[in-house]
Amino acid sequence: MDLSMMKQYIRCIELMREKVPSFAEYPFNLPAIRELRSLPFDPKVTFIVGENGSGKSTILESIAVAYGFNAEGGTRNFNFSSRATHSELNNYIRIVKGTKRPRDGFFLRAESFYNFATNVDELGPDLINYYGGRPLHEQSHGESFFAVLQNRFQGEGVYILDEPEAALSPSRQMTMLARMHELVQEGAQFIIATHSPIIMAYPGAVIYQIGDGLERVDYEDTEHYQVMQAFMKNRQKMLSVLLE
Numbered sequence: 001m002d003l004s005m006m007k008q009y010i011r012c013i014e015l016m017r018e019k020v021p022s023f024a025e026y027p028f029n030l031p032a033i034r035e036l037r038s039l040p041f042d043p044k045v046t047f048i049v050g051e052n053g054s055g056k057s058t059i060l061e062s063i064a065v066a067y068g069f070n071a072e073g074g075t076r077n078f079n080f081s082s083r084a085t086h087s088e089l090n091n092y093i094r095i096v097k098g099t100k101r102p103r104d105g106f107f108l109r110a111e112s113f114y115n116f117a118t119n120v121d122e123l124g125p126d127l128i129n130y131y132g133g134r135p136l137h138e139q140s141h142g143e144s145f146f147a148v149l150q151n152r153f154q155g156e157g158v159y160i161l162d163e164p165e166a167a168l169s170p171s172r173q174m175t176m177l178a179r180m181h182e183l184v185q186e187g188a189q190f191i192i193a194t195h196s197p198i199i200m201a202y203p204g205a206v207i208y209q210i211g212d213g214l215e216r217v218d219y220e221d222t223e224h225y226q227v228m229q230a231f232m233k234n235r236q237k238m239l240s241v242l243l244e
């Protein structure tokens with residue numbers, strides 16, 4: 001066995017298929033789940049990519065909840081809740097952990113980041129200091145996410161991020177890559193769902209693309225990269241087809 005794999009925080013997830021009540025119902029009917037047995041993660045960075053509605057958030061949320069995070073995001077200490085719509089998938093997956101225990105962790109959900117920011121601000125100045133010293137709601141969506149990334153993420157942690165690019169300009173996404181790299185060197189493990197060809201370019205990352213199932217692909221073979229490249233290279237031609 002490769003010992004470096006043992007040292008990572010989350011080695012893989014396994015779907016307990018024998019417990020699944022029906023593969024005809026959500027979330028088990030999603031192509032990404034129907035064929036899932038186990039999904040190994042890179043010790044540093046793993047991306048899950050795929051079309052809208054392909055099941056990225058469902059998978060990420062189930063990993064986060066099974067690992068002990070609040071379904072709506074935050075650190076493992078957060079337990080705010082404004083809705084209870086997460087799927088039951090977390091009850092059917094087993095997290096295979098390595099020998100190393102994280103000292104930090106964060107589950108980012110772009111869609112409930114606002115609620116998370118409210119929760120941080122309500123908890124008072126001590127906590128706000130921990131997030132860079134400025135109330136998150138006095139910053140833009142991108143600025144507040146960046147404050148969390150710069151100040152709150154500490155390395156030696158598990159960071160599960162669902163569409164972190166939602167708030168970020170392309171140049172901030174590049175800055176995010178640099179920050180990720182610092183954190184990886186300090187021992188962080190990232191599992192990220194993204195549509196961003198910039199973020200998924202992190203060198204050496206494992207990329208799973210959801211199609212008929214979850215398939216490991218090279219960066220240049222992702223649909224996002226190819227579509228974006230084709231658009232940038234042939235913008236006029238593509239626009240004339242799209243708008244005819």
Ligand SMILES: Nc1ncnc2c1ncn2[C@@H]1O[C@H](COP(=O)(O)OP(=O)(O)OP(=O)(O)O)[C@@H](O)[C@H]1O
Pocket residue numbers: 026030050051052053054055056057058059085
């Ligand atoms: N509670 C639910 N009951 C039934 N279907 C659901 C439920 N929640 C989500 N779905 C469906 O499951 C599919 C996967 O949703 P999910 O949010 O995981 O997709 P996604 O890949 O993260 O999409 P996006 O890129 O748009 O964020 C979607 O078709 C969605 O409509």
